[in-house]
Amino acid sequence: MDGVNFKQTGQYALCCVENFSNELKLALRDNLTRICHGADQASKNRAIYKYPATIKHFWEERYSKKTWETRIGMLGELLSHVIILKLFPNFDVVSPFFNMEEKSIRKGFDLLLYETSNNTVWITEVKSGGKGKGKTSSSTTSALLRLARDDLKRRLAEPELNHWLNAINAARNAIQNNANYRDSVIEILELEGDLAEGNGATASDNNVFLISALFSEVSQSIAEQTVSEFTSTLVSDSVFKTVWVLSLHKATMEKLEAFLKTEAGH
Numbered sequence: 092m093d094g095v096n097f098k099q100t101g102q103y104a105l106c107c108v109e110n111f112s113n114e115l116k117l118a119l120r121d122n123l124t125r126i127c128h129g130a131d132q133a134s135k136n137r138a139i140y141k142y143p144a145t146i147k148h149f150w151e152e153r154y155s156k157k158t159w160e161t162r163i164g165m166l167g168e169l170l171s172h173v174i175i176l177k178l179f180p181n182f183d184v185v186s187p188f189f190n191m192e193e194k195s196i197r198k199g200f201d202l203l204l205y206e207t208s209n210n211t212v213w214i215t216e217v218k219s220g221g222k223g224k225g226k227t228s229s230s231t232t233s234a235l236l237r238l239a240r241d242d243l244k245r246r247l248a249e250p251e252l253n254h255w256l257n258a259i260n261a262a263r264n265a266i267q268n269n270a271n272y273r274d275s276v277i278e279i280l281e282l283e284g285d286l287a288e289g290n291g292a293t294a295s296d297n298n299v300f301l302i303s304a305l306f307s308e309v310s311q312s313i314a315e316q317t318v319s320e321f322t323s324t325l326v327s328d329s330v331f332k333t334v335w336v337l338s339l340h341k342a343t344m345e346k347l348e349a350f351l352k353t354e355a356g357h
Contacts, residue, residue: 216302
């Protein structure tokens with residue numbers, strides 16, 4: 092994709108958005124309704140699911156009045172949706188960005204991915220942030236990835252039924268009724284929910300996709316070794332069943348925010 096530098100090696104990838112290109116803007120326009128509502132709802136010829144209503148609702152009701160911490164988290168998740176849709180053809184996103192229960196960030200798991208080639212569901216956690224004072228792009232990325240790892244490790248082992256009920260409902264909203272894997276995804280999530288209800292849930296039962304979304308000047312790049320070593324340690328420690336690690340790097344929030352604001356008519 093124009094303006095995006097992408098490198099994938101083994102079980103990790105680095106993606107740097109070097110400029111907010113027209114191709115990236117087009118990808119957001121073309122996929123926003125699917126990202127926000129899920130493929131099933133977006134496929135309906137209804138005004139409430141079309142782009143004008145979706146972008147306006149996103150900006151006015153869900154984004155513009157939130158704190159900086161919430162906004163940067165939302166943009167990290169939104170960027171993750173776009174990059175996975177465009178650059179990870181083996182994965183389908185099977186959860187909507189919009190949280191139906193309230194106009195805020197999603198509770199439970201950030202994204203659900205389905206890998207069509209081997210009928211697996213991937214629980215995805217996105218941690219976003221700016222480069223802290225006295226920190227480097229690499230050290231901040233490492234900290235974000237550790238946060239994502241620790242949060243999922245804890246939540247996947249909790250006897251918390253609501254995580255799985257939310258995930259099941261999200262998948263039902265996102266996957267088109269005629270998709271041949273819809274029942275498989277829901278069955279996998281229900282089985283994990285059964286384990287949680289019976290106090291038998293463990294993190295090592297699950298495939299996880301960990302994402303760091305760093306918003307800082309791209310002139311100081313993230314060292315590949317940082318992501319490579321984190322992934323190798325994660326694999327060798329067998330914390331999860333299988334892992335994927337993605338490092339996202341974008342210069343600032345401002346251009347993306349300005350684009351969304353203009354698209355919403357403000």
